[in-house]
Amino acid sequence: MASLQKVIRRPPVFWSVVGFLLLIQFCLGLYSARQLSVTHDEYWHLPVGFLSLETGRFDHDRLNPPLIRSWSALPLLMTSAQSGSPDLSSDPADYGDAFLEANPENYQHYYFLGRCMILLLSCVSGLLLALWTRELFSSQAACFAVFLWVMSPNILASAALGTQDLAITGFFLAVFYCGWKFACLPTWKWALVTGIVLGLAQLTKYTAILLVPLLLIQWVLVRYKSPEIQERPANKTVVLRWGILLLSSLFILNAGYLFRDSLQPVNSYQFQSSELKVLTALPEFLQIIPLPVPRDYLMGFDLQRFIMQQTHPTFLDNQWEEHGFRSYYLYTMLYKLPHGFQFLIVIAIYSWFKQPRLLARRTLAVLLTPVVLLLCIASLANNQLGLRYVLPVFPFIILLCAPLIDQLDFDRHKIRSYLILIAMLSLPLSLRYAPDHLAYFNELSGGPEQGDSHLVDSNIDWGQDLYRLQDYLNQNPISDLKLAYFGTVPPGKLGIKYDLPAEFRPVPGKYAISVSILQGRPYTLRRQDGSRYNLEHDALGFFRFFEPEAQLGYSINFYEVTPEDIARWQTAVMQANRSMRSP
Template sequence: MTSLTQRIQNPRGFWLVISILLLFQFCLGLYSAQKLSVTHDEYWHLPVGLLGWKTGRFDYDRLNPPLIRSWSALPLLFTSARTGNPEHSSDPADYGDAFLKANPELDHHYYVLGRVMILILATASGLLLAIWARELFGAPAACLAVFLWTMSPNILANAALGTQDLAIAGFFLATVYCGWKFALQDSWKWALITGAVLGLAQITKYTAILLVPILILEWFLLRIKNPDIKSETARKTILARWGALFLVSCLVLNAGYLFQGSFQPIRDYQFHSSELKLLNQLPSLLQSLPLPLPRDYLLGFDLQRYIMQQSHPTYLDMEWRLTGFRSYYVYTLIYKLPHGMQLLLILAAFQWIKQRRTTFLSLRLLGVLLTPVLLLVGIASLSNNQLGLRYILPVMPFLFLLIAPLAELIDREQHKVLTVAVIVAVLSLPFSLRFAPDHLAYFNELSGGPENGSFHLIDSNIDWGQDLYRLKAYLEEHPVDNPGLAYFGTIPPSTLGTAYRVPPELHPEPGTYAISASLLQGRPYSIRKMDGSRHNLGTDALGYFRFFEPTARLGYSINVYKLTPEDVYRWQNAVNQARMGLMPSR
């Protein structure tokens, strides 16, 4: 162990370890990117990004800022990829349909190129994690932090998809790192860098608005009454640097939208979210004030907030609620974090508490690392719209940083029990990758694994439309005449090349059916029919399939059922017995 530590302390050995880990993550992510079908939101992100490059417009789908869509679509500019001719639509899936129609043979290849761009961001984020962890705790701790990053099924799942979730996790890390530098050095250089990174985060995902209070809290935590900061900075200089930080951030945000619609007066908007509605209620004189933000950004933020404030069906542990669960994300972390990581978090928490009296800086640093975690999880837990771990993915790198110091305490002489516990936990983490390429559906062992994950959570936690290619391969191997299909995804199932029908609602009929896990657990959804039109499934419309055992499981998100007349009779008999208060027999 001592020899290994000495090698890691050497810069060449350190960067060799980091490079191997990140290369492993990239290759595993590339494998997943090639194997999985296009997921739910991903279906329109790439086409909208390409439309942005082609037209210079950002109003095709305002629900997400343009940076990562444009980044993902960048390699498509050097191909023959076409956007098609989509009409401006309130349904963003129409842009995916037009893209699919315009590129019928190469569409998957183009989506893989977009996914590779996210994998590049995952590598860059891992490098930044290594740099910060080494500055904070040393080289062994940095290697542990990057090991956690590369072995996390939740990070791998999102790194292999062309969505904003992995990117915003990286930008949360980058912004807080720059804020840490700015707070400790209090220089113009880091004020400007922090402002630029903050601006990039704002055009990645609207969640980044939380970085503003996080940066302010971080500055106070590190600066106020800190004996390690010897020089006093004049208050005017501090305010000037903060002003420069926010000015640069605003400029980057506006530049991301090519300054389109910037500085329009408040009266030109009609907001719908509770927060921005207050602007419409200001006196007429104040409503003439210009807003220093792009029009599409403001309208998108307003729409996002309005949607998040509406009632939305949320599922947790076989229960549905329209107002969400305050404990949703706590249970999500309990179910979807590998047990080795959970053990490391417990050990790290014990060590942080144990050492709080020895190093006052540790308490400051603990506050810096915990602030994003508590704020993001707390706010997400109060939301009515709770759809998956991806909403709190930015907390992951900060959890890894909290765990990282354990590497410095590994010593079989002085910390024998702690050393054994850390080594066992670390060695168990690679086993969580055995489900590749199905990292999206990962659930830990005590929650029942991905086979039973849908009993706890659905949607992007396990079923985001990623197994359509597996269904296609299954139907080619087991041809079925007009199967029933209810697919939780946006890519048209007609691409399977097999005619299908919508399954009957509320009651079974004999036949072969393929049912997505989210719909199996009762999620209301608008599914695609064979002709491309929509059919609205009500809550638990297909819940009767839970009575039957599937014939096949495709990945962990689609179940295949072959129902006979005898199966239907058993179900009807069980329903009748239940109505009479008797115990049904299967």
């Protein structure tokens, strides 16, 4: 092992290993990006970003900040893509409809280009992960960290989609890295760099607001009574440098919105969320103070918090709950993380707590703080729709696991070394599901074939298999298909002919049903003509009684229901009713 460490420390070898691993990720991401149909939120992210680049306006859909949407849409400026010039709408899917209407032949290619831009961010995040791990631990640990990043089906899933989830994950890592450098060496340069990266994170997703208190906690953890810190500037200098950090962050945030409608007073807003309504209760002389953030940012943050405060159906292990499950994300990680990665986490936690050195415990606290805070906040929320909401914890968990590779010692710790090696070698097995990383579930949870009995929505079914349905129908023409599709792309635009299924009772016929709807998710379906229809909770739940004839990807089941099947269903229902009535 010592000779291997010596070889990997050489810069050409180190960066060749890191580059090769990230090339694997990039190729896998390209494959997924090309194969999967446009997913649920993706449908409007790219068009809204394109509209922002065209018009310089950010009020088309305020629910997400504009940076990553516009970043994804940059390649479209070099194409003949048209936005469709839609009117302002409260339903963001209308922007996707207008974009599809304006680009009926090439829209799939345009979404692919947008996905490639996110894939580039994933590779840059992997490079940053390697850099920080090498500074914290060793070159060998850095290569192992990138290996874990590349072998994670959850990272691969978001890296191949045009959404903000992978980007905010990378920015959490970037802000923490810069904040760590600033805490170790509190110079003007690192204050400015940290502020700029923090501002870019605020332009990525509203979750980034948590990075401000997290940076303060990190500062204390790194510097408090640390014998490793040599430079201890005066308190006045520290305050000034923190001021530079926060002011540069605000400058970048305002610049991202082109300084539109910044510095507006509180009394010019009408807030919906409970957090921001507190501002309207301030004394009148305070309400005329201008707020140093763009209006569209603050209105979007208010809207997002208002939505997150509302009840929303959450599914976990065949149960629905309107206010979420406090254990939702723990179970999600139990089901959707590869077993090898789970095992490495357990060994890593044991190894970290065995470390006697104070410096090691400081590093542990720095890495655990964002993991614990994000998981706790997400677990208390009503709106629990998928693992992607806690994806920013992954780089920090990987950093916790990375030093395990340096602890391989087959002479002194034979059992632990073999366990680490077996767990590491098992990780590439998850890649066999490519390009279906979004629907990945580990073996003990039943794999993606059984995943919908545990979790739905973006954990397994986000509209990604519409192309597969289209291919299936091309090979097996069906004149009377009934379709309930959990996705925002109107299936009729792909030439799929269908009607909506009858609700609450089976009728003979051929059906394609998305598994989120199969498990009872209420949803707004698209009719053949693109108009919308609100499906009630569990309106098609009776399909759970029938065995699917085919599974398209892992998110759409195909059924052929016969009169004999319906007779069996009716008998089963009568027997269930009798057993419920009997004492």
